[in-house]
Amino acid sequence: MSEIKIKxxxxxxxxxxxxxLRGLNLDVxxxxxxxxxxxxxxxxxxxxxxxxxxxxxxxxxxxxxxNEVIGIDEEGKEALxxxxxxxxxxxxxxxxxxxxxxxxxxxxxxxxxxxxxxxxEAIRVLRSVGLDxxxxxxxxxxxxxxxxxxxxxxxxxxxxxxxxxxDEPTTGLDPIMxxxxxxxxxxxxxxxxxxxxxxxxxxxxxxxxxxxxxxxxKGEIIWQGTVKEMDETENPYVVQFINGRSQGPIKTGx
Amino acid sequence: xxxxxxxxxxxxxxxxxxxxxxxxxGELFGFIIQSVYNCVTPPFYGRNFLRQVVDMGFYSxxxxxxTTIFAxxxxxxxxxxxxxxxxxxxxxxxxxxxxxxxxxxxxxxALMVAGRxxxxxxxxxxxMRVTEQIDALTTLSxxxxxxxxxxxxxxxxxxxxxxxxxxxxxxxxxGYVVGVYKxxxxxxxxxxATLDELQALxxxxxxxxxxxxxxIISLMGCYxxxxxxxxxxxxxxxxxxxxxxxxxxxLIFNYVVTELFFSR
Numbered sequence: 068m069s070e071i072k073i074k075x076x077x078x079x080x081x082x083x084x085x086x087x088l089r090g091l092n093l094d095v096x097x098x099x100x101x102x103x104x105x106x107x108x109x110x111x112x113x114x115x116x117x118x119x120x121x122x123x124x125x126x127x128x129x130x131x132x133x134n135e136v137i138g139i140d141e142e143g144k145e146a147l148x149x150x151x152x153x154x155x156x157x158x159x160x161x162x163x164x165x166x167x168x169x170x171x172x173x174x175x176x177x178x179x180x181x182x183x184x185x186x187x188e189a190i191r192v193l194r195s196v197g198l199d200x201x202x203x204x205x206x207x208x209x210x211x212x213x214x215x216x217x218x219x220x221x222x223x224x225x226x227x228x229x230x231x232x233x234d235e236p237t238t239g240l241d242p243i244m245x246x247x248x249x250x251x252x253x254x255x256x257x258x259x260x261x262x263x264x265x266x267x268x269x270x271x272x273x274x275x276x277x278x279x280x281x282x283x284x285k286g287e288i289i290w291q292g293t294v295k296e297m298d299e300t301e302n303p304y305v306v307q308f309i310n311g312r313s314q315g316p317i318k319t320g321x
Numbered sequence: 322x323x324x325x326x327x328x329x330x331x332x333x334x335x336x337x338x339x340x341x342x343x344x345x346x347g348e349l350f351g352f353i354i355q356s357v358y359n360c361v362t363p364p365f366y367g368r369n370f371l372r373q374v375v376d377m378g379f380y381s382x383x384x385x386x387x388t389t390i391f392a393x394x395x396x397x398x399x400x401x402x403x404x405x406x407x408x409x410x411x412x413x414x415x416x417x418x419x420x421x422x423x424x425x426x427x428x429x430x431a432l433m434v435a436g437r438x439x440x441x442x443x444x445x446x447x448x449m450r451v452t453e454q455i456d457a458l459t460t461l462s463x464x465x466x467x468x469x470x471x472x473x474x475x476x477x478x479x480x481x482x483x484x485x486x487x488x489x490x491x492x493x494x495x496g497y498v499v500g501v502y503k504x505x506x507x508x509x510x511x512x513x514a515t516l517d518e519l520q521a522l523x524x525x526x527x528x529x530x531x532x533x534x535x536x537i538i539s540l541m542g543c544y545x546x547x548x549x550x551x552x553x554x555x556x557x558x559x560x561x562x563x564x565x566x567x568x569x570x571x572l573i574f575n576y577v578v579t580e581l582f583f584s585r
Contacts, residue, residue, distance in 0.1 A: 148460050159452060159457040160454075
């Protein structure tokens with residue numbers, strides 16, 4: 068686990084007068100599952116979008132496999148995205164396409180699969196995330212929240228990406244469904260041997276899927292370590308966050 | 322000194338909206354250049370284009386038909402009431418033809434399609450923006466401008482002229498119905514008068530206008546949807562802005578194209 072897959076150096080990102088990331092530094096090692104925790108509005112989603120080139124930081128450097136992401140051209144961006152998969156917080160399934168077309172989107176549009184082959188592959192991957200083949204022809208709007216997450220996960224892993232991002236994968240799910248999704252994430256990531264970067268504030272999720280945890284607060288990584296180290300740390304910010312206390316150094320601004 | 326300070330204060334107050342306006346105009350022109358570039362460079366998404374053709378063309382036929390038939394009927398009635406006083410009733414067929422082909426069919430059809438399709442484009446793309454579907458497209462190595470915007474712009478360019486040609490026929494038919502069945506014109510004479518007056522320039526003007534309007538409708542629908550922010554309210558604003566901006570631009574460019582064809 069010594070090779071660095073993603074390296075962020077001194078990342079700064081603002082929206083108008085609001086500074087979200089302030090000189091953030093973070094290394095993600097090849098094959099590990101890193102979970103970034105932090106309160107709402109601390110810049111977790113912005114962090115992932117910067118790595119994917121969806122947002123451009125004002126300062127700093129983002130290296131993926133040693134290649135700079137900031138200022139990358141369209142061709143480079145497409146090559147970058149071809150090795151990434153992403154499970155969005157709300158699923159972000161395309162309303163105008165059926166479930167199988169969503170899952171097989173990359174195969175149909177970029178990999179030159181025929182419709183039949185793409186559908187068969189989509190059904191195989193849907194099975195691997197616990198969904199019946201009958202679901203394949205439904206519209207995304209006909210699915211429950213948990214099923215939409217599974218479809219989103221199937222879409223994220225179908226192209227066997229080297230890096231998978233999970234944006235709050237268990238938000239809005241009941242605890243049992245959340246645990247099912249966590250298990251699927253672990254299975255998928257380990258099965259593919261991928262590097263995973265998850266952002267969440269669900270501590271059950273963290274304990275299930277993380278090899279390493281990093282805490283984001285006020286736009287900086289203020290602590291990082293293994294799950295065991297997280298449980299043993301005396302860092303007051305981490306202690307307050309993982310125990311969900313209102314009293315402590317983290318001010319919620321309510 | 323006090324006067325200079327007041328001017329400085331005034332300029333500062335005006336400065337922010339001015340800078341925002343310049344920024345918005347720059348953003349729009351940037352979007353136009355990117356969209357046009359993506360329209361003419363592969364890959365092309367034929368299925369998306371066909372879907373837009375059906376949505377924009379086939380499903381707009383009833384509204385375009387109704388609009389143009391009543392426009393033709395009203396022009397026949399109005400021109401008759403005006404020309405009857407100077408004994409020039411025979412001009413009704415010509416007036417209907419020229420009004421419908423040059424102005425009414427392209428402008429009214431475009432305004433109706435802007436309300437129907439421009440709003441739908443802004444709402445669909447805006448919803449895709451706020452639900453991260455556009456980000457999802459990007460992460461799936463698909464350029465959203467090529468996948469979402471280019472097919473809509475091509476559909477606007479292709480479909481609007483066809484709709485206007487159909488609108489021309491229906492509008493002229495509306496004038497014929499009123500002329501023959503209400504005003505008592507001889508059917509053969511009315512048709513002959515229409516055909517005698519028919520010129521390629523009238524049809525060409527209408528078709529060119531339709532293509533320009535189709536581009537405007539698709540562009541403003543896509544632009545407002547693509548740049549929408551902030552959930553349901555943002556999508557609502559995008560939809561309103563798409564209809565208002567495309568309607569205003571249609572009226573402005575109606576004058577510009579007319580000036581190009583008919584200025585002496």
